[in-house]
Amino acid sequence: MTHGEHSWMADIVLEERPDLLQRIERYRKRYPGRNVEAYIEKVKQDARLEQAKKHLKAQAKEHAPASRASCWAYAESSLQQGRYAEEYLKGNTYPFERMLHYLKTGSQLALYHSDFRVVNLPENSVDWIITDPPYPQKFLPLYRDLALFAQRVLRPGGGLLAMVGQSYLPEIFQLMSVEGLKYNWTLCYLTPGGQSPQLWQRKVNTFWKPILWFTKGENKRWIGDVVKSDVNDNDKTYHFWGQSVSGMTDLLQKVSYMGETILDPFMGGGATGAACLLHRRHFIGIEIEKDVFATAQERLTELQRAL
Ligand SMILES: C[S@@+](CC[C@H](N)C(=O)[O-])C[C@H]1O[C@@H](n2cnc3c(N)ncnc32)[C@H](O)[C@@H]1O
Numbered sequence: 001m002t003h004g005e006h007s008w009m010a011d012i013v014l015e016e017r018p019d020l021l022q023r024i025e026r027y028r029k030r031y032p033g034r035n036v037e038a039y040i041e042k043v044k045q046d047a048r049l050e051q052a053k054k055h056l057k058a059q060a061k062e063h064a065p066a067s068r069a070s071c072w073a074y075a076e077s078s079l080q081q082g083r084y085a086e087e088y089l090k091g092n093t094y095p096f097e098r099m100l101h102y103l104k105t106g107s108q109l110a111l112y113h114s115d116f117r118v119v120n121l122p123e124n125s126v127d128w129i130i131t132d133p134p135y136p137q138k139f140l141p142l143y144r145d146l147a148l149f150a151q152r153v154l155r156p157g158g159g160l161l162a163m164v165g166q167s168y169l170p171e172i173f174q175l176m177s178v179e180g181l182k183y184n185w186t187l188c189y190l191t192p193g194g195q196s197p198q199l200w201q202r203k204v205n206t207f208w209k210p211i212l213w214f215t216k217g218e219n220k221r222w223i224g225d226v227v228k229s230d231v232n233d234n235d236k237t238y239h240f241w242g243q244s245v246s247g248m249t250d251l252l253q254k255v256s257y258m259g260e261t262i263l264d265p266f267m268g269g270g271a272t273g274a275a276c277l278l279h280r281r282h283f284i285g286i287e288i289e290k291d292v293f294a295t296a297q298e299r300l301t302e303l304q305r306a307l
Helices: 018-030 037-063 068-080 083-088 094-105 141-153 169-175 245-255 271-278 290-306
Strands: 109-111 126-132 154-163 180-189 210-214 226-227 261-264 284-285
Touching: 018 037, 018 245, 037 068, 037 083, 037 094, 037 271, 068 083, 068 094, 109 141, 109 271, 109 290, 126 141, 126 245, 141 154, 141 169, 154 180, 154 245, 169 210, 180 245, 245 271, 271 284, 271 290, 284 290
Parallel strands: 109 284, 126 154, 126 261, 180 226, 261 284
Antiparallel strands: 154 210, 180 210
């Protein structure tokens, strides 16, 4: 799609927009002597964004079957926030295309009771891996396997976000350094509230954990690097090591778009999956333990049905 094909993208003509002229006039009066040119450009940019939001909403509505009313409501409120329109105006149509695809297909949920290392997912098929592997030392070898797996299944430009403990960070960085996967940044995951795990050996009360961000190929997304759960949302209903849906939601919404495919190869009780279903991302979950898998499967299939 090129901008030229879309009359709605024609530039803003101030003379045809008395509302914008009034806004500029108010600014002129309030701040006499200030250079008004920059403000005019801002007013025009706001108007372009509103135009784009309106256009995308109209287009998306056409793709949403009546049977998916709640899905459409989610899409509409996401479009209203402006992130999709901003990308579209920059010529990046990918986020909106993912949204349209989701509106057409509805949610896709694929769950595997397996060791992730033997699940044969297609190469380049996943947008994000968002996961929380086990932290104890004996599990360290899994981190290299995770990196190799990510390198294979992520699409170019996709990302791996792995929550990690701090005790073995130097080893983890070494293990996860594989060809084709590049370390990008560390995000801070805050779990505010009264409870904080105490690490006796290190003499630390911890209120946050690192999320290591690796990319396959070039990353094109800007994100804020602090993620947090709701206060005291230390939800262990579904897993002894479970994360909260509020925290996973914050992470998910920071990095991904509606309709993208998210994989959690250490699914546990399914907090990542629940956040994905609620926020209209496709989800693939893998869990090795039979009972843990059954709990997550029941949780997620019920949630999918309810949505
Ligand atoms: C820290 S827990 C994940 C908790 C999850 N984030 C939640 O909110 O419930 C890690 C999970 O990875 C699973 N696991 C460990 N090794 C695995 C493997 N090789 N393949 C798949 N799952 C594995 C464990 O059984 C455990 O349930």
